[in-house]
Structure formats: C-alpha cells, structure tokens
Amino acid sequence: MRLPENPLGSLEHIVLLAVMRLGSGAYGMTVRREIENIARRDISIGAVYATLVRLESKGFIKSHSGEPTPERGGRAKRYFRMTIQGEGVLRNTHEVIQKMSAGLKGLQAT
Amino acid sequence: MRDRILHLAIWFVSRLVPTAEREALMGDLTEEYALRASASSSSAALRWCLRQALASAPPLLWTLVTRSAWISTAGVALLAYVAVGVVELAVNHVFVLSSARPDAVYNPLGMAVTFPLVVLIGYCAAALRRRAPIVLGAMMLCAVTLMTFSSTEAVPAWYRAAYFIVGPAAALMGSVWHSRRRRV
Numbered sequence: 001m002r003l004p005e006n007p008l009g010s011l012e013h014i015v016l017l018a019v020m021r022l023g024s025g026a027y028g029m030t031v032r033r034e035i036e037n038i039a040r041r042d043i044s045i046g047a048v049y050a051t052l053v054r055l056e057s058k059g060f061i062k063s064h065s066g067e068p069t070p071e072r073g074g075r076a077k078r079y080f081r082m083t084i085q086g087e088g089v090l091r092n093t094h095e096v097i098q099k100m101s102a103g104l105k106g107l108q109a110t
Numbered sequence: 111m112r113d114r115i116l117h118l119a120i121w122f123v124s125r126l127v128p129t130a131e132r133e134a135l136m137g138d139l140t141e142e143y144a145l146r147a148s149a150s151s152s153s154a155a156l157r158w159c160l161r162q163a164l165a166s167a168p169p170l171l172w173t174l175v176t177r178s179a180w181i182s183t184a185g186v187a188l189l190a191y192v193a194v195g196v197v198e199l200a201v202n203h204v205f206v207l208s209s210a211r212p213d214a215v216y217n218p219l220g221m222a223v224t225f226p227l228v229v230l231i232g233y234c235a236a237a238l239r240r241r242a243p244i245v246l247g248a249m250m251l252c253a254v255t256l257m258t259f260s261s262t263e264a265v266p267a268w269y270r271a272a273y274f275i276v277g278p279a280a281a282l283m284g285s286v287w288h289s290r291r292r293r294v
Binding site: 046050 | 126131137140142167
C-alpha cells in the first residue's frame with residue numbers, strides 16, 4: 001500500500017463518495033444534497049461543480065448528458081459516474097486512512 | 111420582479127462555468143428552486159438561490175482561473191514582475207544609502223547584484239508556469255521601452271541599453287535553468 005500519485009483533496013474525497021453512493025442518479029444537485037444530508041456539510045452548487053470538473057479532468061469520473069425536462073426549464077442534467085481509476089484512488093485513500101488511524105484513540109464515529 | 115432576480119442569479123453563476131457545464135448548472139438551480147418554492151415559499155427559495163449564487167462564485171472563479179492556462183501564466187508573470195520591481199528598489203536603495211548620491215543607482219555593481227536575483231525569480235516563475243519567464247521578459251522589455259520614451263530623467267545610455275538586455279535575459283536564464291534541472 002502506498003499513497004496514490006494523484007491524491008484526493010478532502011472535498012474531492014467527499015464528492016467522489018457521494019457520486020459512488022448515488023450511482024446512476026448522480027448529477028450536480030443530487031451530489032450537493034447527498035453531502036448536505038449525510039455529511040451535514042453546507043456546500044454550494046458552485047463548489048460541487050468545481051470539484052466534479054476537477055475529478056473529471058483527473059479521470060476519476062465520467063459525465064454524460066441526460067434528457068431535458070420541463071421542471072428544469074427544458075435543460076438537460078449532466079450525470080456523473082465513477083471510473084475504474086476513481087474506484088482505485090478511493091480504495092487506496094481509504095486503505096491509507098484506515099491504516100493510519102488504526103489503534104488511535106478518540107477517532108471512533110459517534 | 112422575483113423572477114427577474116432569480117434569472118439574474120442563475121445567469122450570474124452560469125457565466126462562471128465552462129459552456130459544457132452551463133446548461134446543467136442552470137437546470138440544477140432551476141430544479142432546486144422549484145422544489146424549495148413548493149416545499150416552503152418562493153421568497154425562501156429565492157433567498158436560497160441568491161446565497162448559492164454568492165457562495166458559488168469563489169470556487170467557480172478559482173476553477174476558471176486555474177483551467178485557463180494563459181491567465182495563470184500571466185498571473186505568475188505579473189507576480190514575478192512585482193518581485194523584480196521590489197528587488198530593484200531594494201538594491202537601488204542600498205546603493206543610494208551607502209554612497210549618499212542619488213545617481214548611485216546607475217551603477218554596474220547594482221546591476222550585477224540584481225541580475226542573479228532576477229534569474230532566481232525567473233526560475234521560481236518557471237517552476238509555477240513554464241512559460242511565465244517568457245511573458246516576464248516581454249513585460250520587462252515593454253517597461254524599459256516605455257520608460258525610455260516617456261521618462262525625462264537623465265538616465266545614462268549604457269544603463270538603459272544594459273537593461274534592455276539584462277532584465278529579459280535574466281528572466282529567460284531562470285527559465286533555462288529550471289528546464290535543465292527538470293531534465294536532470
């Protein structure tokens with residue numbers, strides 16, 4: 001096990017996890033909501049998009065356009081899904097975190 | 111009026127993202143506004159939308175700057191230019207103080223001291239953006255040309271001529287030094 005060459009930043013990590021949790025329903029606003037609901041973190045849609053764009057440029061996620069819908073003013077959604085590289089970097093980051101925090105007191109989830 | 115403010119907020123945020131993501135971001139905000147308006151009130155939904163627009167600007171602007179290679183190159187070159195100015199001022203100040211003569215700034219020794227420092231600044235600029243020293247050199251060349259034609263100060267010709275060559279050459283040498291170290 002070693003640190004990935006292109007390590008994830010804290011927000012990148014959270015956004016990537018949100019994309020993974022949402023599966024085929026991951027698009028900007030659902031990612032933002034997921035982070036707000038699960039991580040209790042107030043995050044702007046701009047910060048989510050900036051992170052998604054960065055993750056896509058690193059090859060960790062891929063995007064495709066959906067169908068335009070009337071409730072969105074006729075605009076299409078942009079869906080995101082994790083790539084194999086994304087899964088790899090996430091797995092590696094988690095391994096590092098688990099090993100580094102193993103045996104440390106006071107880090108148990110409340 | 112409310113609709114206008116909403117459209118303005120959404121339009122403002124959408125201008126900060128690349129064209130490929132623009133449609134999706136506008137749609138996301140419209141969708142969330144409609145959801146919040148039906149769940150609570152349209153004024154609360156509008157307030158949320160305005161907060162989103164304001165909070166979204168810094169990260170999107172930062173992404174815009176870092177993704178546009180030429181903007182970051184120009185930014186690094188500008189910072190390096192300011193650093194060169196500070197170095198020149200400091201060196202000139204030391205020479206004027208030590209000799210108590212105002213024309214002591216026109217001193218070959220001062221130029222000899224400044225030169226390696228500008229090379230170092232060029233090196234640091236190249237480490238941040240590869241082409242920044244080239245822009246820095248061009249900026250220095252333009253500045254010296256402008257000063258030559260606009261300044262009424264009696265600057266010795268040798269000093270001006272030397273600065274035409276020394277400043278840009280030092281910046282480019284910093285770039286060459288950086289690329290050689292990378293190859294090693």
